[in-house]
Amino acid sequence: MNMIDNPDQARRLARAIISDVAVYNKEKVENGIKNDNIFDLLQEELEEGRQHFLSRVPPELNPDIIFDLAVVDVLIKRAGKIESSIW
Numbered sequence: 001m002n003m004i005d006n007p008d009q010a011r012r013l014a015r016a017i018i019s020d021v022a023v024y025n026k027e028k029v030e031n032g033i034k035n036d037n038i039f040d041l042l043q044e045e046l047e048e049g050r051q052h053f054l055s056r057v058p059p060e061l062n063p064d065i066i067f068d069l070a071v072v073d074v075l076i077k078r079a080g081k082i083e084s085s086i087w
Contacts, residue, residue, distance in 0.1 A: 001055070001056060002056075003056060003057070003058055004056050004057050004058075004061075005058060005061070007061055007066070010053075010056075010057045010061050010063065010066050011066055011069075011070065013053060013056060013057070014053055014063075014066050014067045014069075014070035015070045015073065015074050017049040017052060017053055017067075017070070018049065018067075018070045018071055018073075018074040018075050019074055020049070021042060021045045021046060021049050021075065022074060022075055022078065022079075024045075025041075025042060025045055028041045028042055028045075029042070029075065029079055030079075033076075033079045038075070038076075038079075042075075046071065049067075050064075050067050053066075053067050054067075
């Protein structure tokens with residue numbers, strides 16, 4: 001597997017990984033938003049995604065920041081239509 005050295009490609013990969021987590025765990029996402037414990041419910045899936053991402057993106061691109069921003073943009077913002085006390 002090739003390392004990604006382009007920040008735009010890294011952002012796309014992060015978003016793709018988080019999209020997959022969201023698609024394959026719809027019920028957990030919905031329950032997590034409703035009950036304000038999404039990070040607890042998806043801890044394993046997000047950590048697995050993060051490790052995959054970190055294995056492809058070098059430290060000089062600040063991969064943790066890119067991944068965390070993708071979590072907010074893809075997982076949290078898209079869940080805005082779910083009824084929750086956190087909104």
